[in-house]
Amino acid sequence: MTEDEIRNICKKNGMDDTFITTCIEQNNKIADSIDVQIDLHQSLFPAYETPDDIREMYEEHMKKN
Secondary structure: OOOOHHHHHHOOOOOOHHHHHHHHHHHHHHHHHHHOOOOOOOOOOOOEEEEEEEHHHHHHHHHHH
C-alpha cells in the first residue's frame, strides 16, 4: 500500500492532514529502527514429540499404502 493510499483512507475516516503526517512519520521512524534478519533456508516449524497413538496410526496407514 502506498503512502497516498494510506492518506486517502485516513482522510475518508475523518483524520486531519497534520495527524496523518505525524502518524506516518512516527511509523517510518519505528520501521527504520527495526532490523530483522530471517534465514529463509531453515525450517521454522516447532519440533515436538509425536504422541504414540498418532505415530501408530501413521505407521498403520503407511503399511497399507
